[in-house]
Each structure stands twice: as C-alpha cells, then as structure tokens.
Amino acid sequence: MTLRSARLLVLLAATALAPPASAKDGFVLDDEVAICAGCHGEDGVPVDPEYPAIWGQQYFYIYTQLRDYAAGRRENEIMTGVAAEYDKDQAKQLAEHFAAQTWPAIPSQAQDGDEALANTAFTAAQCSACHGKWQGDSRIPRLAGQQAGYLSKTMHDFKTEVRMNAPDMSNIMKQYDEPTIEAMARYLSSLVLH
Numbered sequence: 700m701t702l703r704s705a706r707l708l709v710l711l712a713a714t715a716l717a718p719p720a721s722a723k724d725g726f727v728l729d730d731e732v733a734i735c736a737g738c739h740g741e742d743g744v745p746v747d748p749e750y751p752a753i754w755g756q757q758y759f760y761i762y763t764q765l766r767d768y769a770a771g772r773r774e775n776e777i778m779t780g781v782a783a784e785y786d787k788d789q790a791k792q793l794a795e796h797f798a799a800q801t802w803p804a805i806p807s808q809a810q811d812g813d814e815a816l817a818n819t820a821f822t823a824a825q826c827s828a829c830h831g832k833w834q835g836d837s838r839i840p841r842l843a844g845q846q847a848g849y850l851s852k853t854m855h856d857f858k859t860e861v862r863m864n865a866p867d868m869s870n871i872m873k874q875y876d877e878p879t880i881e882a883m884a885r886y887l888s889s890l891v892l893h
C-alpha cells in the first residue's frame with residue numbers, strides 16, 4: 700500500500716465516524732447571538748426590510764427553521780450556511796434565547812385597501828384554522844407585526860416552492876396573485892397583539 704492510499708483510508712475512516720450534524724467548535728451562546736444580531740438586529744429590529752424579526756418568535760418554530768435550513772428543506776443563500784454550522788443542541792439553545800426576547804415594534808406598512816383585500820384572502824383560505832389571531836403557537840410562527848418585506852418574500856417563496864418545508868402553505872399561496880400577497884404582508888405587519 701502506498702503512503703497516499705494509506706492516508707486516503709485514514710481520511711475515509713474519519714469521515715465514516717463523523718456524526719451526521721457536527722457541532723460548531725467553541726460554541727459560546729453570546730458570541731453566536733452577536734453574529735445573528737448583525738442581520739436580525741441588536742434590539743430585535745432587523746437591519747433590512749426583507750429580514751425577519753426573530754425576537755419573541757415561537758421556540759419550536761425557530762428550532763425547526765434552523766434544522767430545515769441546515770437540511771436543505773428550506774433554501775436561502777444566507778441562512779442555509781449559517782444554520783448548517785450548528786448541531787441540534789446548539790440550535791435549541793439559539794431558539795430558546797431568541798424565543799425569550801421581547802417582540803420588537805416594527806413600523807406598519809399597511810396602505811388603504813390592504814385590510815379588506817387581506818381579510819377576503821384570510822377567510823377564503825381559512826388561515827385562522829392554523830394561525831389563530833397570528834400570535835403563533837409552537838410550530839406555527841407569529842406573523843402579527845412581522846416585517847412586511849420579509850412576509851411578502853417568504854409567501855412568494857412558498858408559492859414558487861423555493862421554500863419547500865410547508866406544502867400546505869405552498870398550495871395556499873399558489874391561489875394568490877402578487878398584489879394580494881403584498882396586501883396580506885403589509886396588513887399583517889400592522890397587527891399589534893394585546
């Protein structure tokens with residue numbers, strides 16, 4: 700056996716023994732949270748209208764999204780790489796941290812006519828059967844007061860199946876044209892939970 704093939708064998712053996720999702724080395728929660736803050740905001744208000752608020756989002760929803768990005772069930776040029784760095788336990792710690800924060804105040808983007816158009820769509824698709832009053836619950840995300848730019852982008856991603864982790868949501872969004880999706884997104888951004 701040559702030295703080169705011996706090295707290759709050692710390498711293959713190491714790969715076979717590696718756990719399926721490797722933990723990020725030197726994981727310190729505060730340091731990771733500071734990385735997230737660069738986009739999701741120091742105070743919970745994201746730095747870009749197309750980035751979602753994650754402060755105060757549901758624990759189990761945050762956790763499943765991190766796992767879905769890491770596994771390729773949800774595709775995004777930024778978050779796929781970010782989420783792939785963490786194993787399950789680390790993803791749980793991040794989800795616990797963000798779920799425990801206070802939801803930020805995000806300026807409403809609603810325009811005249813959005814409420815009527817959105818409510819017609821909500822009734823037709825029976826959104827409330829799963830989303831209730833948009834407050835979120837476990838696997839169901841909070842949408843009340845979410846960023847309009849993000850909501851419209853992700854509903855479009857469901858429609859075009861860039862986001863593949865919720866087939867029900869894709870089927871629903873295929874029924875709506877872009878102006879309706881944008882009206883729903885702007886109206887949801889205006890909702891305040893009491």
Ligand code: HEC
Binds near residue numbers: 761853
């Ligand atoms: C470079 C910017 C950037 C960084 C850093 C970043 N994110 Fe994100 N995050 C985004 C963007 C953009 C999206 C929306 C992606 C999409 O449309 O699918 C997103 C989406 C998410 C979502 C899904 C939210 C939802 O409502 O579905 C979660 C959860 C999340 N990020 C958590 C994190 C955590 C935890 C960290 C730190 C470990 C982090 N992100 C770091 C930009 C970033």
Ligand code: HEC
Binds near residue numbers: 821825850868
């Ligand atoms: C059959 C149940 C069901 C119905 C009906 C439903 N949803 Fe959803 N929706 C979900 C689930 C579950 C998720 C979380 C999917 C995941 O884990 O990625 C979701 C996610 C979403 C998201 C993504 C939020 C985020 O933070 O990324 C939006 C936006 C959304 N729904 C809007 C709507 C609207 C608007 C309607 C009605 C027109 C609707 N949904 C009807 C179950 C439903």
